[in-house]
Amino acid sequence: KNPNEPPLVFHWFPVIGSTITYGMDPPRFFKENRKKFGDIFTFVLLGKKTTVYVGPTGNDFILNGKLKDVNTEEIYTVLTTPVFGKDVVYDCPNSKLMEQKKFMKIALTTKAFQSYVPIISDEVNNYLKRSPDFKGKSGVVNISKSMAQITIFTASHSLQGSEIRNKFDESLADLYHDLDMGFTPVNFMLHWAPLPWNKRRDHAQRTIAKIYMDTIKERRAAGKSDSSDIMWHLMNSSYKNGVKVPDHEIAHMMIALLMAGQHSSSSTSSWIMLRLASRPDIVEALYREQVENLGADLPPLTYEDLSKLPLNQAIIKETLRLHAPIHSILRAVKSPMPVPGTKYVIPTSHNLLAAAGVSASDPDYFPEPDLWEPTRWNKDSPIAPRMVSSVEDEEKIDYGYGLVSKGANSPYLPFGAGRHRCIGEQFANVQLQTITAMVVRQFKLRNVDGSDKVIDTDYASLFSRPLEPANIYWEKRE
Numbered sequence: 065k066n067p068n069e070p071p072l073v074f075h076w077f078p079v080i081g082s083t084i085t086y087g088m089d090p091p092r093f094f095k096e097n098r099k100k101f102g103d104i105f106t107f108v109l110l111g112k113k114t115t116v117y118v119g120p121t122g123n124d125f126i127l128n129g130k131l132k133d134v135n136t137e138e139i140y141t142v143l144t145t146p147v148f149g150k151d152v153v154y155d156c157p158n159s160k161l162m163e164q165k166k167f168m169k170i171a172l173t174t175k176a177f178q179s180y181v182p183i184i185s186d187e188v189n190n191y192l193k194r195s196p197d198f199k200g201k202s203g204v205v206n207i208s209k210s211m212a213q214i215t216i217f218t219a220s221h222s223l224q225g226s227e228i229r230n231k232f233d234e235s236l237a238d239l240y241h242d243l244d245m246g247f248t249p250v251n252f253m254l255h256w257a258p259l260p261w262n263k264r265r266d267h268a269q270r271t272i273a274k275i276y277m278d279t280i281k282e283r284r285a286a287g288k289s290d291s292s293d294i295m296w297h298l299m300n301s302s303y304k305n306g307v308k309v310p311d312h313e314i315a316h317m318m319i320a321l322l323m324a325g326q327h328s329s330s331s332t333s334s335w336i337m338l339r340l341a342s343r344p345d346i347v348e349a350l351y352r353e354q355v356e357n358l359g360a361d362l363p364p365l366t367y368e369d370l371s372k373l374p375l376n377q378a379i380i381k382e383t384l385r386l387h388a389p390i391h392s393i394l395r396a397v398k399s400p401m402p403v404p405g406t407k408y409v410i411p412t413s414h415n416l417l418a419a420a421g422v423s424a425s426d427p428d429y430f431p432e433p434d435l436w437e438p439t440r441w442n443k444d445s446p447i448a449p450r451m452v453s454s455v456e457d458e459e460k461i462d463y464g465y466g467l468v469s470k471g472a473n474s475p476y477l478p479f480g481a482g483r484h485r486c487i488g489e490q491f492a493n494v495q496l497q498t499i500t501a502m503v504v505r506q507f508k509l510r511n512v513d514g515s516d517k518v519i520d521t522d523y524a525s526l527f528s529r530p531l532e533p534a535n536i537y538w539e540k541r542e
């Protein structure tokens with residue numbers, strides 16, 4: 065027992081260590097060990113000593129770690145590069161990733177969002193009109209499947225452009241599925257293995273990348289330059305060293321954005337629908353909110369309307385508090401890291417794991433943490449969040465892709481923090497708020513058994529999501 069290292073979680077076998085108990089239910093694993101050891105402890109994950117540091121201080125220690133101390137690409141590249149393609153995100157130096165995030169973020173503007181809201185609304189309405197699962201006056205539906213469809217159509221049409229959207233009706237859907245099978249945590253270990261799903265993944269990656277590169281050529285030949293989608297911005301971007309972004313990097317960034325947007329949004333939108341079904345009273349409050357703020361005739365939704373619907377906005381915030389798609393953020397340790405306020409020095413033989421979700425369900429910050437109550441985000445709510453907001457939190461810092469808040473010592477970080485912070489937060493909110501508002505217009509929702517229960521979480525995949533099948537009862541509003 066080394067006094068300079070955090071306490072080690074007991075385990076029977078080497079390599080396996082605590083992988084199974086952690087992998088089955090990470091939040092429970094964190095909570096149990098936090099009770100035993102406090103905010104910082106080490107466990108063995110797939111043979112690697114992994115030091116967890118939870119709470120706002122832990123979030124800041126890991127997410128605001130210096131480039132010389134913590135490294136992200138070393139850990140994630142085995143998982144992401146075979147899926148996205150080479151030379152982008154974690155297959156290049158961090159400085160290049162910062163420039164790539166700047167390019168991607170440039171396209172995510174208010175003007176773009178204004179054009180995205182009608183696109184997303186129409187895609188939701190068309191899906192609900194056409195889908196066999198929503199025929200008739202009422203019924204039961206596996207909501208995860210519907211949300212996966214709705215998010216791929218809405219994200220591809222808005223973020224990726226209409227050519228790509230239309231290809232999802234043909235070959236792209238199956239190719240996307242093959243690519244997706246390679247996006248699994250088991251590949252942290254077996255990414256190299258010539259397993260059947262890895263061969264399908266590689267074939268799908270090459271084929272999808274080619275579809276994007278052909279689309280880029282078609283657009284260049286046509287000389288169109290009016291679109292506000294991300295592909296156009298990437299086609300007209302150059303790195304600081306003057307080099308234009310190569311076509312294969314554009315294609316690979318588009319795949320990365322498709323994967324990011326799809327998994328996070330389909331998981332979150334499924335949880336939103338499941339939570340709404342457990343609270344039919346909230347569904348009716350959302351409907352009333354639209355009638356009162358937009359008019360009883362419910363005109364077509366606009367981007368500006370979204371800020372007139374505070375309860376609708378709070379739905380996403382509260383759902384992400386309890387159902388963050390990314391439950392564990394990993395970093396490699398590159399130089400020994402002394403932990404302020406303790407005698408610990410984290411050695412380079414360890415990985416670091418930030419679990420921001422732990423403080424998001426800590427009663428010290430969120431009274432009655434396990435209660436899904438969107439109205440808690442109203443200022444006068446008796447169970448309002450008790451956030452730490454020190455003055456440094458208001459300070460901002462720019463890593464090369466825009467200003468992000470300096471302090472990561474917040475108890476609520478579903479989009480991460482620091483240099484690797486998410487750039488998709490605004491898009492995700494526009495997409496999720498629009499989907500929620502459009503579904504509420506058409507349906508009353510409740511659980512099949514009329515209870516207020518919510519299904520358990522599947523942590524086996526890369527993004528935590530509802531266990532399948534997740535059925536709910538819908539009823540068309542007359």
Ligand code: HEM
Pocket residue numbers: 136161165168223321324325326328329332384388389390393394477478479480481483484485486487488489491492
């Ligand atoms: C509910 C939706 C989403 C959630 C909860 C979410 C969450 C996160 C988190 C926690 C990180 C930090 C990862 C780390 O530090 O290792 C992150 C990074 C990122 N996300 Fe998202 N994300 C969402 C949607 C999106 C969307 C829609 C896009 C693209 C349009 C996107 C693109 C990215 C990118 C490019 C990064 C940067 C990774 C890095 O710098 O290493 N995300 N996201």
Ligand SMILES: N#Cc1ccc(COc2ccc(/C=C/c3ccc(C(F)(F)[C@](O)(Cn4cnnn4)c4ccc(F)cc4F)nc3)cc2)cc1
Pocket residue numbers: 083087110140144153249250252253320321323324325327328390391392393394486488523524525526527
């Ligand atoms: N055996 C076994 C076994 C082992 C372990 C376990 C459980 O252990 C763990 C541990 C850690 C993790 C981490 C999740 C993780 C990390 C990175 C990414 C990402 F990089 F992909 C992403 O951030 C995703 N993203 C961002 N925003 N939206 N999506 C991203 C970034 C940029 C980008 F452009 C595209 C992106 F999409 N995705 C997910 C998951 C499970 C179970 C079983």
